[in-house]
Amino acid sequence: MIDAVLARARGKGGVDNADALWRRQEQTAVAFESGRLKAAGISEEAGLNLRVLSKGRMGVAGTTAATPDPTALLDRARASAELGEMVELAFPDSSPQSQPRIPTYFDRTANASLDNLIRMGKLLVERLARPDCQINVAVEREIAETAVGNTAGARGEYRATGIAVAVDITRIAGDDVLMVYDQYVGADMPGDADLETLVRSVETRLTAALKVVTPPEGTLPVVFTPAGLAAVVLPLEQALSGKTVLQGSSPLAGKVGETLFDERLSIIDDPLTPGRPLSRPVDDECVPSRATALVAHGKVGRFIYDLETAARAQTESTGNGRRGIFGKPHIGYTNILFRGRDGVGTPQPYALGGGLIGDIDDGLIVDDLIGVGQGNVISGAFSHPVGLAYRVQRGEITGRVKDAAVAGNAYELLKKIGGFGSDGRWLGARYSPSLLLEGVSVARR
Amino acid sequence: MKDRLAAAVKQSRADYTEVRVERTWSSAVAFRGRRLETATVSEDQGGFVRVLNKGCGWGIASFTSLDELPAMVTRANELSRAVRLEEPIRLAELAPQTADGVLDLDGDVRGIPLAEKKKLLDRYNTAMLGVSALIVDTQASFRDEVSEVWYVNSEGTSLYQLRPEVVVSGTAIGRRNGSIEKGLESIGLRKGWNSVQGFENQFRVVAQRAVDLLAAPRVRGGAYPVILDNELAGVFIHEAFGHLSEADFVYENPQAREMMTLGRRFGKPVLNVGDNGAASGLRGTLPYDDEGTPTQDTALIREGILVGRLHSRETAAKLGERPTGNARAISFRHPPIVRMTNTYIAPGKKGAGFKDLISDIKLGVYACGAFGGQTMLENFSFTAGWGYMIRDGQVAELVKDVVLAGNLFQTLDRIDHIAGDFTWNQMGGGCGKGGQFPLPVTEGAPHVRIEEALIGGDV
Numbered sequence: 001m002i003d004a005v006l007a008r009a010r011g012k013g014g015v016d017n018a019d020a021l022w023r024r025q026e027q028t029a030v031a032f033e034s035g036r037l038k039a040a041g042i043s044e045e046a047g048l049n050l051r052v053l054s055k056g057r058m059g060v061a062g063t064t065a066a067t068p069d070p071t072a073l074l075d076r077a078r079a080s081a082e083l084g085e086m087v088e089l090a091f092p093d094s095s096p097q098s099q100p101r102i103p104t105y106f107d108r109t110a111n112a113s114l115d116n117l118i119r120m121g122k123l124l125v126e127r128l129a130r131p132d133c134q135i136n137v138a139v140e141r142e143i144a145e146t147a148v149g150n151t152a153g154a155r156g157e158y159r160a161t162g163i164a165v166a167v168d169i170t171r172i173a174g175d176d177v178l179m180v181y182d183q184y185v186g187a188d189m190p191g192d193a194d195l196e197t198l199v200r201s202v203e204t205r206l207t208a209a210l211k212v213v214t215p216p217e218g219t220l221p222v223v224f225t226p227a228g229l230a231a232v233v234l235p236l237e238q239a240l241s242g243k244t245v246l247q248g249s250s251p252l253a254g255k256v257g258e259t260l261f262d263e264r265l266s267i268i269d270d271p272l273t274p275g276r277p278l279s280r281p282v283d284d285e286c287v288p289s290r291a292t293a294l295v296a297h298g299k300v301g302r303f304i305y306d307l308e309t310a311a312r313a314q315t316e317s318t319g320n321g322r323r324g325i326f327g328k329p330h331i332g333y334t335n336i337l338f339r340g341r342d343g344v345g346t347p348q349p350y351a352l353g354g355g356l357i358g359d360i361d362d363g364l365i366v367d368d369l370i371g372v373g374q375g376n377v378i379s380g381a382f383s384h385p386v387g388l389a390y391r392v393q394r395g396e397i398t399g400r401v402k403d404a405a406v407a408g409n410a411y412e413l414l415k416k417i418g419g420f421g422s423d424g425r426w427l428g429a430r431y432s433p434s435l436l437l438e439g440v441s442v443a444r445r
Numbered sequence: 446m447k448d449r450l451a452a453a454v455k456q457s458r459a460d461y462t463e464v465r466v467e468r469t470w471s472s473a474v475a476f477r478g479r480r481l482e483t484a485t486v487s488e489d490q491g492g493f494v495r496v497l498n499k500g501c502g503w504g505i506a507s508f509t510s511l512d513e514l515p516a517m518v519t520r521a522n523e524l525s526r527a528v529r530l531e532e533p534i535r536l537a538e539l540a541p542q543t544a545d546g547v548l549d550l551d552g553d554v555r556g557i558p559l560a561e562k563k564k565l566l567d568r569y570n571t572a573m574l575g576v577s578a579l580i581v582d583t584q585a586s587f588r589d590e591v592s593e594v595w596y597v598n599s600e601g602t603s604l605y606q607l608r609p610e611v612v613v614s615g616t617a618i619g620r621r622n623g624s625i626e627k628g629l630e631s632i633g634l635r636k637g638w639n640s641v642q643g644f645e646n647q648f649r650v651v652a653q654r655a656v657d658l659l660a661a662p663r664v665r666g667g668a669y670p671v672i673l674d675n676e677l678a679g680v681f682i683h684e685a686f687g688h689l690s691e692a693d694f695v696y697e698n699p700q701a702r703e704m705m706t707l708g709r710r711f712g713k714p715v716l717n718v719g720d721n722g723a724a725s726g727l728r729g730t731l732p733y734d735d736e737g738t739p740t741q742d743t744a745l746i747r748e749g750i751l752v753g754r755l756h757s758r759e760t761a762a763k764l765g766e767r768p769t770g771n772a773r774a775i776s777f778r779h780p781p782i783v784r785m786t787n788t789y790i791a792p793g794k795k796g797a798g799f800k801d802l803i804s805d806i807k808l809g810v811y812a813c814g815a816f817g818g819q820t821m822l823e824n825f826s827f828t829a830g831w832g833y834m835i836r837d838g839q840v841a842e843l844v845k846d847v848v849l850a851g852n853l854f855q856t857l858d859r860i861d862h863i864a865g866d867f868t869w870n871q872m873g874g875g876c877g878k879g880g881q882f883p884l885p886v887t888e889g890a891p892h893v894r895i896e897e898a899l900i901g902g903d904v
Contacts, residue, residue, distance in 0.1 A: 041780070114524070115527075175823065372819075443666040
């Protein structure tokens, strides 16, 4: 599909340069609502995105038409370029770096029947059903084909699979609402052990939450679970984007190589992690995939770039270009992995607190915060009411706390990490253990 | 097109079949700092089929290739039959609707050259950048669309709707040394080109606020009497209460139903709340929802008492109530689910103003604007764009990082004064639920006082 449009772009009356992405996605989903299978659905979508450089200016156009007309698409991209900015993109070419090989397509996932998906959902519903709780389970399988290429001769093609199994449980007792959520996300189907981990994780969270206790107050040690870490990670993700750096709004601009974090902390972006749905051999601009050290032993590492931002920042793309069917390519993370020194003891992906609570006299475990991403994220400051949090007293979880808010600054908190948990796990596209952070402000009503 | 849909519905073997086809023309312009990011025109189109059979669940198919429509009806039927249900899904009765619902385009965006749109946005962006050297970055975006939606179901409903939309928004980022603040302006309307002219000053104001916030202290965390401005009060009612009034939250859940029993007291008699999908010219306005139900003004809280909720045909049937026209999908890629439209807190006593709310507060917070809000049913959070301390009945110093954390039941019950100065917030952005974001909605409210609310932050 992209060959025709790139040929047209190269041909007579064409443009200086162009690149294109074609993607076809097919999703199959089953949904259990309040423990009952309620719906099954499929979704099929294909689209083509074209970017051109015409008289030095950049323009884009996209279409979901079943049989796109290359000429019309090119005309639309050229019209877009007439208003566009000047830029010189270093399109990858066909020759040099061989594209890395990485498994992205798993037959088991691709071939899973509707019955397979339903059975998996049913198993989770049966394992987790409780008379006082409502359980929803969603199973979604995706099969995608991607073709990406440019007029400099680079070509990339791959197929990928993904499966997501999400469980959410709601327990309402009087006016008390408790919500527990967890998920399995992978490129390959979950094995029995993965589903068992999911069940145990939900059960552990739920059981420890049944009793409600008074929240503590003051400046306290807080264990952020892999899910709870979102508020702490988000400012870093924004600040480490080459776009934010280029715009002058990143607090990490000009700090590459400086030790700003605990020296045991390393964070990488790795599109080559096996078995993850966001892994791929090339990015959406056909740049070969490679890992990027965002934070290396506490030092600010490398920022991530796509082709355009790299060109403007006079550096090279890190292979973090991402594009949809409409709009131009932009910077996107792939798989973010925390590489801290893991805690002692046997790994327990579903343990609550990750083995970090033993020395806490009074504090919290934060598993979910409400409103992450709403505030002045880039500054590192956050302040959120707890969605799901537990009080820790004398090294033990004593119950769930409500009506409390936690606040802090990610940059301050990550200077000294109290401990890395033994519960490292994937949550969506992020792998991390729990982190014990000291000096978090906890307010209660 | 209606005929094509009708033919597909007719050949369906399912007990109930509905087909929705959308064709959306849109254009978008974006600036980041002084640099243009994009200027594009797009055309998106696709279809959605949903079927139901006796003793079975929903079978759903969405697709971009319209040639596949008949095949997709068959696929959806197969999927429905694979879902066996003991308790059948019923749909509330609805008389067949046939109409063309064409909303006022107020300057058809399809006829305006992209270069003109770039020029307009450039003016707003330049207005923000020109405020101060401390404005180091901006994000400005213009997006318009005209969406044609055809809907036909097997009960005889056949609709065509033309839905315009235009959104202009800007974020100004101020920076001084290590500290970074932002100001946000957003205008979103179910209208066209004529309705987004002449907003330079609003964009200047938000950039100036980002600069002012750089020097402002963080609010000190704790419990305060809080006055919400119109915008934040609107976001509050949407987040804190609106989502609970969506019947898909209660219809399968006996405990939730008990919590949301009609007739329960939720607030003081000053509190009146509703959702009005039929209001004129707002972003959440639609003649018909995505199940073909006409929209309406639904009272949710009347004088503090819960009196209604928002329904799809399925939730209405289950609860023995009437559909309210709140089944909405963000696009053909998604099934309709219960959503808000234009949600509001009705104005209080006529003539009651801000002064009446503030005069007896010794120490409190005046929370203004909204960066966003999120709810976890009983608990919610919303982030004000900025705030002021209230001291001895007067608005005092500017403060930043004002986050309200609350419990729904306590907070609604603590609303003790509502002013008469009602306005709709004509914002862009939108509401997210069940993976469907951003759904165009509007919120409206006057100034509202909460006797005591928790403000996050350092203690």
